[in-house]
Amino acid sequence: SAVISQKPSRDICQRGTSLTIQCQVDSQVTMMFWYRQQPGQSLTLIATANQGSEATYESGFVIDKFPISRPNLTFSTLTVSNMSPEDSSIYLCSGNRGNGPLAVAFFGQGTRLTVV
């Protein structure tokens, strides 16, 4: 199974600043995703990270707030920009191994972000 290393594992940030979260996969994955999990809530998909091109954002999420890079098949970053306390959440990256209905999903360890 693939291993996804995500860092930082947690951070406390001042409002108005930005934080970049990194995910490194130990082997190639076909697709990578970024999720947000607000306190007590389920995972919400922010965007699909596309290799070498702009990410595909879900409704309610925009590139200016959550810029994403994926320069190759094994690495991606998510930046949370101009943070406010409402951005306090767990952020998770995920990768698919394989395509289609039986693709196996792998997850990073999560980044617990607190904005003060």
Place this chain on the structure above:
Amino acid sequence: KNEVEQSPQNLTAQEGEFITINCSYSVGISALHWLQQHPGGGIVSLFMLSSGKKKHGRLIATINIQEKHSSLHITASHPRDSAVYICAVRWRGNTDKLIFGTGTRLQVFP
């Protein structure tokens, strides 16, 4: 109404008890995942099912495609099983993405 619903939302048990967590979904799916999330936030994939039943150690997962229902069972529960268990489905209409349930928080006491 959520497309993926889990029950119960919270569950407490004594060590050794048999645990069942349920997941119902309303969309056509190609696969269902059971995930375990520990307090730090990281998620581990426990099972991926498209039919029938799978077993791994003390964990058993079943799915009934016709009834749109899956269950996760933990036999001889242990305090280290304490975590949030999340059901996620791969929707037949877009197999790239997962749709997540809200999770079941399990606490097992010694």
